[in-house]
Each structure stands twice: as structure tokens, then as C-alpha cells.
Amino acid sequence: MTFTLRSRQVYLPDGPRPATVTVHDGRIAAVDAFDGPYDEDLGDLVLLPGLVDTHVHVNEPGRTEWEGFATATRAAAAGGVTTIVDMPLNSLPPTTTVAALREKQAAATGQCYVDVGFWGGAVPGNAGDLPALHDAGVFGFKSFLVDSGVPEFPPLDRAGLAAAFAAVDALFVVHAEDPARLRDATPSRAYADFLASxxxxAEVSAVGTALAVAAAADARVHVLHLSAADALPLLRRAAADGVRVTAETCPHYLTLDALAVPDGATEFKCCPPIRDPANQDGLWAGLADGTISIVVSDHSPSTPQLKRRDTGDFAAAWGGIASLQLGLSAVWSAAQDRGFTLADVVRWMARGPADLVGLRRKGRITPGADADLVAFAPDESYVVEAAALHHRHPVTPYAGTELRGVVHRTWLRGVPVGDTPHGTFLRREDGR
Structure with a gap:
């Protein structure tokens, strides 16, 4: 199948310009002048590459009542995300062996509206399983330095992290909080009490540990969901010293304000937590100078019961933000207010995450790339209605918020995403 789209703003690797994009058999065959032949003119809509979200908790199998592949990937497509990489927990079993990976892939078969890759998990005692998992195509290994919240995915200590790094030459993505620096969270409806815990x-200490172990092993390490801007100097110094380190942050850390969280609003709880506006300014500065290279969702939903919406107790509630469908709009709204461009957002949310995991055919509009495309109206606004989201549960801190930027259509490998799932599984070698 061959067709052409044109837009007055096609977001290419070197920036936006008027262009006509030809798609042939699921790939981008050519990018030509705007005034060439075309099949469809997008009018005032801009054409973006499909976003790549490398931090998504789908939870299936085992905890599909929290979220599943059908609901998560449909929400992704509605938000302009055409590729996700699924985290190795909170599914049962966790993705810590090849057998568990195959079980997860079997559960996902036929349900995916976007393309899906998988992370493996590094936990105490499974260093010997990591090479086989890597060969099976996972994009790297997730580990926690603090309690993960689920007993089947325990944290690594410093020695365990070193053992994992030594087991395989891979990308390691780390949840960096130091349990010795955390404080007991007492039952409370006040967000400030949870934040103080x-x-x-805790982040600064754990980031320092991960960087020191990575430097000693010459390992590649990526710091997940950075919330504390105080850790940025450590990251800058380590990169200058030759440590192979990258870092990400998430839409909620860039857009939500700890000082404005209502009492009992446990939909705002995540770990590490949303912090104050001054800290948020620091994270945006980290994006501006490249210390933070990508923005991904850390979509980590649960049932409303586990969010303890009945009591509003932050100490007891599950810590996770549901935002997979909303990330593009949330980040674009805040970025525009701060003087960033849509090209910056595309770099942070499409090409950057694709490059992190080596998917060179994703996250860009260029000949040879997969025709993962998004027709987007950057100046249109909408108010988030939680019940209208495709996530399994209508629980999100963005409910009632006015956001800018509306996804009108999403194509996956040249086919409009509709009612029939046609996503595929991705391996680490794909697109290299």
C-alpha cells in the first residue's frame, strides 16, 4: 500500500517544515516538497512522528484488573504514542526469566494497538538469567534500589547491582531512591506528610550509588523518573567523567505542583513524589541543558480501591500515576508556556526514547523509518474527562485540567489505528 500525506508542518529530524510524506508498505519511502503530488492534505494539522514511551506498566498477566495490553495500548494510540516498552513488574510472573517473558508475550498476543517491547528485571539471585533474557530480545533490565511495592520484585543492594552489571553488557534502568533516607509515612490525608517521607x-543518595557502581563496571545506566532536581549536578559530573549515564523525567513532575495537591487526592501519589515549583523549575533546566534527555509516562495505574480513594490515605494508597494518554498534551502545554517548541517535545518524547533503546526506525519521520505518524492540533484545547480515557480505570490527577494539543489521528506502520489491534512485538535488535 502506498499513499502520501502533506502538512505545512512536518516534524523532521532537522525541524519542522512544509513537506509531503510518502508511505509504502508500512515505511516512510520519501519526504518531498510540499507542492508535490499527494493523496491527503492535513490542512492545519501538523504531522509528528509517533511517540515512544519506554516506561509503561501494563501489569498483564496477573494484575490485569489494574491495566492490560488492550486498554493500555489503546490509550497510548489515542495519545499519539505508537511504541511502548513494558516494565517487568507488576505483572505475575515478573519478567525476570525467559519463561516469564514468553508468558507475558502470550498474554499480549492479539491485544496490542501499538508496537510493544519489553524490559527484563534484575532482582536478587537472577543474575544468571540476564544473558538469556537479553538474547531473547528485552531492551535492558529494570532494578529497584528501594522496595518496589510488590513482594515478587525485591530491590537490589549495592552488591546486587554490581553483580547484575557484571552479568551482561546491557542497558540498566534504575529506580533510584535510598531506603536509608526514607521516613515512615504515617496515615494521613495531607500530601505534605507523604512528601516529607x-x-x-533519598534520590540524590541512590543516584550517587548507581553512578558509582556503573563507573566501576563501565556499565550503561539510565536513571528512571527523576523527580529531585538536586540530583542533576551528580548526573552532569558523572557524564563529564565518562560514565555512560542518561536520565528521564515524567509529565507529572513537569506539570503538577505539590503545593496544590488537595487533601485526600491520592491520584497524585507516585514514587518518587511530585515536588514543589522550585524543584520543577530545576527539572525543566535539566531538560534545557540535556542532562535529562527524555520524558516518558511511568504509567503505573491500579484499581481505584488500591488508590484508597475511599479514605484518601496517602500512606496506604498505591503509588502510581495514570497518564499514558495525556502525556503529549500535558508536556506540550507546560513546555509552550516556558518558551520551548513542539520540536523540543518531539525530541524528548519520540526520537530520544527511541534512541535510548536503539529503535532507529521509530520516533522520526525520515526515509526508511516505520510510518508511525500522528496528526496533531497544537493550538486546540480540551478539558480532561477521566471517564473518556481509554485507561482501564478513570483515575488520573489530570481530571478537570485544560490541556493544549489534540491528537486527531494516529497511524501505526502506515495503518490508521482503529478498532482492530495490529501492533507487533519488538526485540532489542529491531531497527538497529
């Missing part, structure tokens, strides 16, 4: 120094 997970101070910035």
Missing part, C-alpha cells in the same frame, strides 16, 4: 536526598 520521600525527601530529595
Amino acid at each position: 520521600r525527601p530529595p536526598e
Whole structure:
């Protein structure tokens, strides 16, 4: 199948310009002048590459009542995300062996509206399983330095992290909080009480540990969901010293304000936590100078019951933000207010995450790339209605928020995403 689209703003690797994009058999065959032949003119809509979200908790199998592949990937497509990489927990079993990976892939078969890759998990005692998992195509290995919240995915200590790094030459993605720097969270409806239990120094300490172990092993390490801007100097210094380190942050850390969280609003709880506006300014500065290279969702939903919406107790509630469908609009709204461009957002949310995991045919509009495309109206606004989201549960801190930027259509490998799932599984070698 061959067709052409044109837009007055096609977001290409070197920036936006008027262009006509030819798609042939699921790939981008050519990018030509705007005034060439075309099949469809997008009018005032801009054409973006499909976003790549490398931090998504789908939870199936085992905890599909929290979220599943059908609902998660449909939400992704509605938000302009055409590729996700699924985290190795909170599914049962966790993706810590090849057998568990195959079980997860079997559960996902026939349900995916976007393309899906998988992370493996590094937990105490499974260093010997990591090479086979890597050969099976996972994009790297997730580990926690603090309690993960589920007993089947325990954290690594410093020695365990070193053992995992030594087991395989792979990308390691780390949840960096130091349990020794955390404080007991007492039952409370006040967000400030929960926030005090997970101070910035817990992140700073754990980031320092991960960087030191990575430097000693010459390992490649990626710091997940950075919330504490105080850790940025450590990351800058380590990169200057030659440590192979990258870092990400998430839409909620860039857009939501700890000082404005209502009492009992446990939909705002995540770990590490949403912090104050001054800290948020620091994260945006980290994006501006490249210390933070990508923005991904950390979509980590649960049932409303586990969010303890009945009591509003932050200490007891599950820590996770549901935002997979909303990330593009949330980040674009805030970025525009701060003087960033849509090209910056595309770099942070499409090409950057694709490059992190080596998917060179994703996250860009260029000949040879997969025709993962998004027709987007950057100046249109909407108010988030939680019940209208495709996530399994209508629980999100963005409910009632006015956001800018509306996804009008999404193509996956040249086919409009509709009622029939046609996503495929991705391996680490794909697109290299």
C-alpha cells in the first residue's frame, strides 16, 4: 500500500517544515516538497512522528484488573504514542526469566494497538538469567534500589547491582531512591506528610550509588523518573567523567505542583513524589541543558480501591500515576508556556526514547523509518474527562485540567489505528 500525506508542518529530524510524506508498505519511502503530488492534505494539522514511551506498566498477566495490553495500548494510540516498552513488574510472573517473558508475550498476543517491547528485571539471585533474557530480545533490565511495592520484585543492594552489571553488557534502568533516607509515612490525608517521607536526598543518595557502581563496571545506566532536581549536578559530573549515564523525567513532575495537591487526592501519589515549583523549575533546566534527555509516562495505574480513594490515605494508597494518554498534551502545554517548541517535545518524547533503546526506525519521520505518524492540533484545547480515557480505570490527577494539543489521528506502520489491534512485538535488535 502506498499513499502520501502533506502538512505545512512536518516534524523532521532537522525541524519542522512544509513537506509531503510518502508511505509504502508500512515505511516512510520519501519526504518531498510540499507542492508535490499527494493523496491527503492535513490542512492545519501538523504531522509528528509517533511517540515512544519506554516506561509503561501494563501489569498483564496477573494484575490485569489494574491495566492490560488492550486498554493500555489503546490509550497510548489515542495519545499519539505508537511504541511502548513494558516494565517487568507488576505483572505475575515478573519478567525476570525467559519463561516469564514468553508468558507475558502470550498474554499480549492479539491485544496490542501499538508496537510493544519489553524490559527484563534484575532482582536478587537472577543474575544468571540476564544473558538469556537479553538474547531473547528485552531492551535492558529494570532494578529497584528501594522496595518496589510488590513482594515478587525485591530491590537490589549495592552488591546486587554490581553483580547484575557484571552479568551482561546491557542497558540498566534504575529506580533510584535510598531506603536509608526514607521516613515512615504515617496515615494521613495531607500530601505534605507523604512528601516529607520521600525527601530529595533519598534520590540524590541512590543516584550517587548507581553512578558509582556503573563507573566501576563501565556499565550503561539510565536513571528512571527523576523527580529531585538536586540530583542533576551528580548526573552532569558523572557524564563529564565518562560514565555512560542518561536520565528521564515524567509529565507529572513537569506539570503538577505539590503545593496544590488537595487533601485526600491520592491520584497524585507516585514514587518518587511530585515536588514543589522550585524543584520543577530545576527539572525543566535539566531538560534545557540535556542532562535529562527524555520524558516518558511511568504509567503505573491500579484499581481505584488500591488508590484508597475511599479514605484518601496517602500512606496506604498505591503509588502510581495514570497518564499514558495525556502525556503529549500535558508536556506540550507546560513546555509552550516556558518558551520551548513542539520540536523540543518531539525530541524528548519520540526520537530520544527511541534512541535510548536503539529503535532507529521509530520516533522520526525520515526515509526508511516505520510510518508511525500522528496528526496533531497544537493550538486546540480540551478539558480532561477521566471517564473518556481509554485507561482501564478513570483515575488520573489530570481530571478537570485544560490541556493544549489534540491528537486527531494516529497511524501505526502506515495503518490508521482503529478498532482492530495490529501492533507487533519488538526485540532489542529491531531497527538497529
